[in-house]
Amino acid sequence: MFLISHDIPPSVQWHILCDFDGTISLKDTTDHLLETFAKSGWEEIEQEWEQGKIGSRICMQRQIELLDMSEKQLHQCLDGIEIDQGFLELVKLASKHHIPLTIVSDGLDVVIRYILRKYNLTHLPIIANRLVQIDTQSWTLEFPNANPRCISQSGTCKCKVAEQHFQEQIILIGDGRSDFCLAETADYVFAKKSLIQHCLHKNIQHVAFEYFSDIQKPLMKLLRSDLEPNNADMVIA
Template sequence: MNNFSSIANHLFSPAYAQHRTPIVLCDFDGTISVKDVTDTLLSHFGQDGCDELEELWVSGKIGSQECMSKQIALMDASLEELNEVLSQIEIDPAFKSFVNYTEKNNIPVHIVSDGLDYAIEFVLKRHGIENLPIFANKLLHDNERSWRLEFPYANKDCIKQSGNCKCNHVKKQQYFPQILYVGDGTSDYCVSHHVDLVFAKDKLIQYCENNNIEHCAIKSFADVTEALKQSQQALIPVMMVK
């Protein structure tokens, strides 16, 4: 029997006292990264059965936790091969400047993703970004060619049956006067109903419009940084729509 272990470094969970600034929660795949990292890895290393699982998820017959768990178990790759593909993943060119701005202004940023912790950590580190709290599914490796997932942030009551219940993470941010969220797609729909303001890209823009969710349409993290600068603690950007 294979022994699987985590390959990500220790991903800390910061503790905050009462805070006067907002907190920004960011999706990763398609929001920070240009491509969806999990889809990219599966396209390179996924074996027969991955596409069928994806169809079941898209049709709503299984949740993302079940889908991803079974898909990752179908990957065939060494760690070196995985890292080679991850080395080709690009991120939003404005994300590093956004992180620098939030650090200077003591605005916490958490990455809250239904993706893979090791992949997120690897990609960010390659772009010179370290020490951001990452809340994601735990990627396990057997030191040969097999992979598994664990779900430390799953919630049995999650409506979307996600591996990482983003709504549950929001509930833990009671120390902040405002919770801001940056996202782009399906995994961000549910959580968008539970934050104070959404910075939305791509499919998430239309979802927010259809559901009367307070949001700012953005093209990159440069727009988020500019909104934070203009609004300061009030966070009422001119571009806000409802």
């Protein structure tokens, strides 16, 4: 591990953009729903996505249409999903230092809101794909945050979201493919799982983490740099 110094103008505002599935939640919620309720065929669609034949937007749209579940079944399934408890401390830290924190996910808005409600986190803004119930057992997806120019063909283009905050320094916290593109332009990257390998491959400065508790110390270094006329150090894994 080594240190990279960043000159941070003290007047610049940070904004945390945080992934949800596999980052905040301990399970990928979409995969869990598909494994529990999807009709046959969703795994073949997943393989097409993994092979690069289709983008994640098309992949998820086709998979969600295979779900066979009621709203009650959805909620009962989500009741068993927990989040990384360290995220609660991150929310407190961001609030204390007046840092906006937005959950930006290529997952399902209804799912994210339901899980966050259990932890009294309904005040957090969420940008995600829109899960819509068609009838008692059927569902579809809408993509209010899509971008036709999205390199990863995601339903929610995280780079597009970041562009709307061009006057702020972006701190990305993520774990997977939907975070790859934004990792290349974000000012700071906290990475886990496959996002670590992407950062290493692309020589992207990042802090590797497994749990949100690992983020506390390096994030505090960034915050202190805003209070003092010094440089912040980023740990590169």
